[in-house]
Amino acid sequence: MREISRLFEREWKFIFANRTVLMILLAVPVLYFTLFGFLYNEKRVTELPTVIVDQDQTELSRELVRAFDVHQTFAVTRVVATEDDAMEAVERGEAAASVVIPERTTERLKTGQSAEVLTVIDGSNMLISNTAVRAANTVIKSVSAGVTLSKLEAQGAWGDEGKTLFTGLDYRYRVLYNPTFSYLSFMVYGLGGTVLQQCLFLGVALSVAREKEEGTWSETLRQHRFGQLLVGKLAPYLVMATFNLVVTFAIVLKGFGVPYYGDLTHLLIVGTLFNVTVLSIGFAISFFSANQLQATEIAMLIAVPSFLLSGYTWPLRAMPEAVAAIGQSLPLTYFLHAVREVLEKGHGLSFITQDLAVLGLMTLIGLFAVYLLYHWQSSRKQSDAAERSQVA
Known part of the structure; x- marks a missing residue:
């Protein structure tokens, strides 16, 4: 028992003597849980941008538009003329859902025929599609059950006959990109991209830190110019x-x-640029870190929350602005968005130009940071060498 106590005391002292280990054990969990608490603070997805096609142009159709707009799940951004316009808005990511109210909807109901309202939903994010399907059904059924009818009846428009005929308003929906609600199609790209980023971050972040611990970094700096170091270190x-x-x-x-x-x-294009971006940031981390443990800590601090903050599952628009800003500063956000656009939606490069541009900018910032650290460390090594030669 005494040996166990001594071993416990030694490890306990080590934890509190090593600031890096102490931060990993205590500060990082608190930081992440606080961040995730803010991330899901809204508790549910709300204010999904929605476009409406009102081809009926009646009091009933206008009541449907108002019902969607006041529902917390939807935010009607505009009313368009045709279904093609609505589909294009969903296709371009300008809307998460579109609602099509066909011509003669009110007329069909008044004559005892059934009529339907179609909701077209972006199914590339299952959280959004599931929420939108349920909420749209609620809105349409609520209107069908009596919201509009009560108003029309108060005006003497339909009377008792309308109570029977109004039940013919049906809800139909069409889910784009993932119509079968496949969880494999939804999650595998996001998790795969996260694993690729994490492995690459850890690998390159240790490249310079390893040499610092081995004592060979000064010699490497002295023998190689910046371009040589950059290509030779990162190419593998x-x-x-x-x-x-x-x-x-x-x-x-x-x-x-x-x-x-x-x-x-x-x-392949966006994946290669993403890899280059991660390499530039990881290389800067390696230059900055004093040892492999610190490099690993910083790399993991960036990599671990990236998936949740990327907007892949929980949309950026549903996050608090400060948390969304963190997500928008991470390369994984733009890679996963581009993957979704290319593989799930079948879009070309014109739909991911912003992702490519941001990843390119992040790469330049990372390489510029490496350039500054390279010259700073080279100058420092030269100064130290000069001081040692003077003392000798």
């Missing part, structure tokens, strides 16, 4: 990352038969 990781990108997506798309609709060349 880029080759491995590209190999992993091809193999893992081949397993998912071909091995498990996950459906995809876009050009795989476009996936």
Whole structure:
């Protein structure tokens, strides 16, 4: 028992003597849980941008528009003329749902015929599609059950006959991109991209930190110019990352038969740029870190919450602004958005130009940080060498 007590005391002292270990054990869990609490603070997805096609242009159709607009799940952004316009808005990501109220809806109801309202929903995010399907059904059934009828009856428009005829308003929905609500199609891209990022971050973040611990970093700095160091250090990781990108997506798309609709060349383009971005940021972390433990800590601090903050499952629009800003500063956010656009929606490069531009900008910022750290550390090593030569 005495040996156990001494061992416990020694480890306890080590934890509190090492600030890095103490931060990992105590500060990081508190930081993440606080962040995740703010992330899901809204508790549910609300204010989904919605476009309406009102081809009926009656009091009933206008009441339906108002009902969607006041419901907390939807936010009617505009009313368009045709179903094609609404589909284009959903296609471009400008709307998460569109509602089509056909011509003669009110007339059909008054003559005892059934009429239907169609909701077209972006199903690439199952959280959004499930929420939108249920909420749209609630809105339409509520109107059908009597909201509009009560108003018309108060005006003497329909009377007792309307109570019978109004029950013919039916709800129909069409889910785009993932009509079967496949959880495999929904989650596999996001989790796969997260794993690729995390492995690459850890690998490159240790490249310089390892040499610092081994005592070879000063010699490496002295013998190589910045461009040589950049290419020589990062090229092996880029080759491995590209190999992993091809193999893992081949397993998912071909091995498990996950459906995809876009050009795989476009996936390779955005995937390569994503890898370069992660490498530049990871290289900057490695330059900055004093040892491998610190490099690992910083890399994990970025990589671990990236998936939840990327907007892939919980949309950025539903996050508090400060949390969404963190998500928008992470490369995984733009990679996963581009993957969804290319593979799930079948879109081309014109739909992911913003993602490519942001990833390119992040790469330049990361490489600029590496450039500054390289010159600072080179100057510092030269100064230290000069001081030692003077003392000698």
